[in-house]
Amino acid sequence: MQILITGGAGFLGQRLAKRLLDRGELNGKPITKLVLLDVARPADERLLADSRVQAETGDISDRAVLERHVDRNTEAIFHLAAIVSGQAEADFDLGMKINLDASRALLEVCRAAGHAPRVVFTSSVAVYGGTLPEVVQDDTALNPQSSYGTQKAIAELLLCDYTRRGFVDGRVLRLPTISVRPGKPNAAASSFASGIIREPLNGERSTCPVGGDTRVWLASPRSAVEALVAGCELDRAALGNRPVVNLPGLSVSVNEMVAALREVAGDEAVARIDWQRDERIGKIVESWPGAWNTARAEQLGLVGDKSFADVIRAYIEEEQRA
Amino acid sequence: MQILITGGAGFLGQRLAKRLLDRGELNGKPITKLVLLDVARPADERLLADSRVQAETGDISDRAVLERHVDRNTEAIFHLAAIVSGQAEADFDLGMKINLDASRALLEVCRAAGHAPRVVFTSSVAVYGGTLPEVVQDDTALNPQSSYGTQKAIAELLLCDYTRRGFVDGRVLRLPTISVRPGKPNAAASSFASGIIREPLNGERSTCPVGGDTRVWLASPRSAVEALVAGCELDRAALGNRPVVNLPGLSVSVNEMVAALREVAGDEAVARIDWQRDERIGKIVESWPGAWNTARAEQLGLVGDKSFADVIRAYIEEEQRA
Incomplete structure (x- = not known):
């Protein structure tokens, strides 16, 4: 089983990578290769020392970069790379390029590979906005009030259509705001x-x-990573015609x-x-x-x-x- | 007042053009020029004979074509050009190119022009799908089950964000299925x-x-055209943070x-x-x-x-x- 994590040098990407390596398997198959693709190499030396890890740097909005790291052996992709909310609001074109165009390019590369790999997209509370009920329901309309939320909502729609058409086996996992993140403040509005x-x-x-x-x-880094792994392992059939899950928080x-x-x-x-x-x-x-509302997530066995x-x-x- | 209609040679485009020329004004200003942009010239000779009409052919997914017909004098744009549902399902790439990329290119050209023109996007029942309530509400989530519906939902999100950022003054008008259309059957699933x-x-x-x-x-061609005109004339403030209206049907x-x-x-x-x-x-x-539910449309003065x-x-x- 070969896995690709985009944004693999980020906080969540590295943490997910460690969890996957500890587990040793995904979807019942041993993990033989874990590609961490990002603009920089991961800081964690223990991660880099693992023989299964292949750290790759490159711009994910460049289709050629994606093509180098997605082929018919890539069985699962975690697409975590993103421009965070504050930065996407400050630099509209950069947000569109990474959050929308790169997500679409990734889906196109998967489609061209032709084996409908499993693709996990992380989405966000930011797809909601405007006048909201006190507790958002699974069928509450998306009305993002930021460019980040708009770009995430669009990437969700693309993933759902590519999944419906059989180009990928996609799942959108909407994450709560992650807290407590280690390290330094970042450009996310939720920093x-x-x-x-x-x-x-x-x-x-x-x-x-x-x-x-x-x-x-909110969700802790630990519960977010567990949800990403569990979301990737969910049965296609359990997701019905809506492969989007609002994760517990x-x-x-x-x-x-x-x-x-x-x-x-x-x-x-x-x-x-x-x-x-x-x-x-x-x-x-x-x-x-x-x-x-987390009823669906709980039904699917995801815990917060x-x-x-x-x-x-x-x-x-x-x-x-x- | 200069107006652009993309898809201006189509059935709805020509009908809208005639209605605008009959009215003579839009948003309280006399119409001096009406550009009908499409892959072909309009069939209606009476339309072409009007000195205010400028019929232009070109591919709207070509940004240079859009740039030729959108400048600071373009005060209102009706974006009707689209690949219909059946065809977008049969030819995924063509649907993406026209329904998504061309819509985005149009918004980019408007942004570059810098005067935040009024832009009316027509959307569709097809943005909804999956498990739906008997009567869809304004806050019911979009869950399109066709590529056409997905592309329309994405174009809606783009228009809303470009509007929120002040790049355009946009309005999304979700049309019911139009019946009775004159002419021949087409590739729409609703034909x-x-x-x-x-x-x-x-x-x-x-x-x-x-x-x-x-x-x-359903909506008749006549009520659809009236709604497009009224939607374009709506006060920005009346639309709040959600410039999307489900039209009467x-x-x-x-x-x-x-x-x-x-x-x-x-x-x-x-x-x-x-x-x-x-x-x-x-x-x-x-x-x-x-x-x-048409309560919002009725509140805004739109009638079916x-x-x-x-x-x-x-x-x-x-x-x-x-």
Whole structure:
């Protein structure tokens, strides 16, 4: 079984790669080769030392790059590469090129290969927006209020049609906002959702750009990676005519996130959060749903996190181990 | 006021052109030039004789063609050009090229012009599909089950984002299936919805490829054209953050269509319909909604047809006048 991960040097890509290598198999077959394609090589040396790993750099909007790494032996593809929300809003053309054109090129390369490989697309809360019910349902219309959300929604539609036509065996997994991400802040509008936990735990200050009442829909890196693997292993038939799954998450207000930080790390940590409204970020984040119905995900056997305090504790443990 | 109609030589394009020329104005401004862009010249000589009309042929997927006909003087664009459902299903690449790439190229050309022209996109019942409520609501998710529907849904998302960013002042008008179209059958899966009325009225036989219980959502050519004009004149503010309107229609079963034909033209006409299931067509048509909620359209002042028998009578009158 050969697997390709686009965005394979990213935080989620590397984490997924490690999980796959630990498991040793996917869809019941041993993993013999795992190609990590990204603009840079993965930082994790242990990953690079694994003989099954092949780290490749290249621009995924260049079809020739994709053609080099997708052939009839590629049985599963995790398409994680993306321009994040804040950057796609700031640079419209770059977002269109990577989030839309590269996704389409990947589907075209799979179609040309002719063996209908399994393709997992990660999508996002950002496909929703506008006037939303308190809990988004599986049949709630997409009305993205950002270019990132628009591009993700378009890539979803493409994947569904390529799947319906038998060009690929696709599945769209809509991820909640991932928190707590390790490392540095990034250009995602949701970057704060990790920053206001991670930086205070590291003894650093962090600015929260949205109000405490803002409700966010979160998943831990661990549960996101488990969902990607489980989503890839789902039976085609179980997905029916709609291969899109809203993954499990935790609906918490920013105040509740802060309360969980206090529970785990005390008042001292909480005091390191500065509250300063950022209109540009607030407008994007507040257009996203604070919760969605997870009945379908649960029916499909996908499970989420128990509590945000547990998510913080797991983050601390993992950082200490790293 | 200069106007561009893509697909301007098509049935709806020519009809819209005549309506605009008769009105003489749009958005309160006199129409000085009306460019009809299509792969062929319009057949209607009266249209071509109007000094305001400029008929242009060209491939709208060629950006240079669009650039020739969109500049800062182009104040309104009706984008009607499309590959119809049956053909887009049969020729995937052609559908992608015209329904997606050309729509995107048009938006890019408008963006480059820099004056945010008003752009009216026609969309379709085909953006819906899968498990649907009996009456589709404004917030019902799109789940197209055809490549045509997918391409239309993507073009909608693009138009909405280009509008949100201020590149264009766009409006998506989702049309019901148009019936009764004059002329010949075409490659649309919905072609029968005109054929089973038109051919019997002309003394010819027509085959109905779906069952009598199949519910369809119809609008007459006249009400569709009125809605396009009214949609273009809608206040931006009235559309809020979702410039998509499900246009008024009539929900009728095929049996009810036949009963209306009997009412207007008698048993003799009805006897000219042959019933022969076509799986390929049935699968597409049956994935479409039989009705959608029109409350928003009505609130915006858009009105539909009264009864299908009236639609047939209007068709007969118009054909006699032509």
